Amino acid sequence: MTMSSPAHPDPERLSALAEADAEALGDRGLTDHVAGCASCAVQVRDLTILRSALAELPDRMPPRRLQYVPPVPQPASRGWRVAVGRAFAPVVVAGMVLLLVGGVGATGVLGSDGLALFDRQASSEGAPAAAPEYTTTDNSSPPSVDLGGAVASPAARASDTETMGSAAGGEKSPGATDQGELGAGDRTLWLALAALGLGLLVLAFVLRRVSASGSSPTGRPAG
Amino acid sequence: MSDPDPSRPSTRTGPLADEPAVVAAAAGGDRTAFARLMEHYQGACYGLAWRLLGDPDLAADATQDAFIHAYDHIQSYRGGAFRSWLLRITANASYDILRRAQRRPTTELPDLEAGEPDIADPHAASPAMESVRSELYRALDAALRLLPEDQRTAVVLCDVYGMDYQEVALTIQSPVGTVKSRIHRGRLRLRELLADQPELFED
Numbered sequence: 001m002t003m004s005s006p007a008h009p010d011p012e013r014l015s016a017l018a019e020a021d022a023e024a025l026g027d028r029g030l031t032d033h034v035a036g037c038a039s040c041a042v043q044v045r046d047l048t049i050l051r052s053a054l055a056e057l058p059d060r061m062p063p064r065r066l067q068y069v070p071p072v073p074q075p076a077s078r079g080w081r082v083a084v085g086r087a088f089a090p091v092v093v094a095g096m097v098l099l100l101v102g103g104v105g106a107t108g109v110l111g112s113d114g115l116a117l118f119d120r121q122a123s124s125e126g127a128p129a130a131a132p133e134y135t136t137t138d139n140s141s142p143p144s145v146d147l148g149g150a151v152a153s154p155a156a157r158a159s160d161t162e163t164m165g166s167a168a169g170g171e172k173s174p175g176a177t178d179q180g181e182l183g184a185g186d187r188t189l190w191l192a193l194a195a196l197g198l199g200l201l202v203l204a205f206v207l208r209r210v211s212a213s214g215s216s217p218t219g220r221p222a223g
Numbered sequence: 224m225s226d227p228d229p230s231r232p233s234t235r236t237g238p239l240a241d242e243p244a245v246v247a248a249a250a251g252g253d254r255t256a257f258a259r260l261m262e263h264y265q266g267a268c269y270g271l272a273w274r275l276l277g278d279p280d281l282a283a284d285a286t287q288d289a290f291i292h293a294y295d296h297i298q299s300y301r302g303g304a305f306r307s308w309l310l311r312i313t314a315n316a317s318y319d320i321l322r323r324a325q326r327r328p329t330t331e332l333p334d335l336e337a338g339e340p341d342i343a344d345p346h347a348a349s350p351a352m353e354s355v356r357s358e359l360y361r362a363l364d365a366a367l368r369l370l371p372e373d374q375r376t377a378v379v380l381c382d383v384y385g386m387d388y389q390e391v392a393l394t395i396q397s398p399v400g401t402v403k404s405r406i407h408r409g410r411l412r413l414r415e416l417l418a419d420q421p422e423l424f425e426d
Binding site for chain 1 (some may be wrong): 234235236254257258261262265266267269270273274279280282283286287290291294359360363364378382383385403404406407408410411413414417423424
């Protein structure tokens with residue numbers, strides 16, 4: 001037992017006794033001393049009362065309104081952002097494909113030779129075996145290729161005319177179609193496809209930027 | 224939810240009548256249930272933070288931090304008294320603020336008399352007795368503020384809020400022996416500081 005003086009125990013031991021600390025209660029020398037010492041007994045009693053008073057100190061209300069739960073993101077404003085995020089990649093891919101196809105078509109690779117190739121292949125399948133090459137531009141003799149309607153007919157015919165014309169020795173037949181008018185129409189179609197692709201790309205990036213800048217933080221409130 | 228009124232009488236908050244159900248709902252993600260718990264215990268949490276920090280704004284910040292921490296970790300609550308669990312979180316939040324403040328230049332605790340509301344006594348039987356009790360509580364809080372910070376923290380956590388030595392040691396990250404010593408020295412110092420309040424020590 002630590003003693004602050006030969007006569008009295010260490011005050012910290014009295015404090016331990018005041019809170020009924022098991023170890024202090026078991027210290028026979030301490031309890032015997034307090035039982036016979038009025039000064040130490042008063043100290044233990046005061047400390048006991050002090051502990052009771054401290055345990056009764058009431059709660060206090062905060063001086064300002066506190067936020068009981070953290071804020072949550074607004075579901076309505078979040079929904080379209082999620083949709084934009086999910087649709088971004090497919091729309092970009094579609095836009096790039098349209099832009100590529102339209103660009104290539106407009107520069108003539110598919111617009112003339114490419115479609116002509118299709119047309120020639122189809123024609124060779126549908127024409128009699130005895131006729132190795134066409135010598136006229138009679139539209140009724142070889143079956144035209146069905147490329148899905150809208151794109152196939154004028155382009156195929158124009159290409160067909162050109163190819164067959166060159167096959168015949170470069171002379172223009174009397175019944176030949178006007179290549180210039182149909183070529184311009186085709187190019188417009190391809191350009192429209194390319195423009196549509198470009199528009200999709202721009203739209204996708206603009207929407208993504210708007211959704212990213214408009215998202216609100218959902219962090220914890222300031223303390 | 225009403226705005227808190229600092230002048231409103233505040234007592235020691237007991238558990239809600241349907242507390243287990245409310246806590247279970249809050250743990251299941253019911254924000255309304257969680258808000259109800261925090262509203263109910265805000266006086267207890269703020270009181271602890273205020274006694275540890277001695278500053279109303281810092282105490283409100285600590286209480287707010289504790290609410291957020293409790294919201295994030297309520298699923299780790301494993302039963303027992305919810306008030307004690309929340310008070311431990313508040314004590315940790317307050318002690319974090321205290322440690323940050325210690326790394327900055329020392330500031331004096333504000334005067335208790337400046338702008339602090341009186342505390343009503345929940346046990347007073349008459350207005351006169353309530354007044355006496357209120358004065359005693361004010362004297363106790365004023366004396367607590369005069370303790371060295373390490374003793375004040377230990378005494379507040381142990382004697383005012385009923386934490387055992389182990390809980391206090393965990394909160395202030397000190398050995399149990401150190402905690403005991405701080406508590407005992409703090410009590411003895413309090414007794415000296417309150418020597419001019421003889422009514423406190425009357426039976």
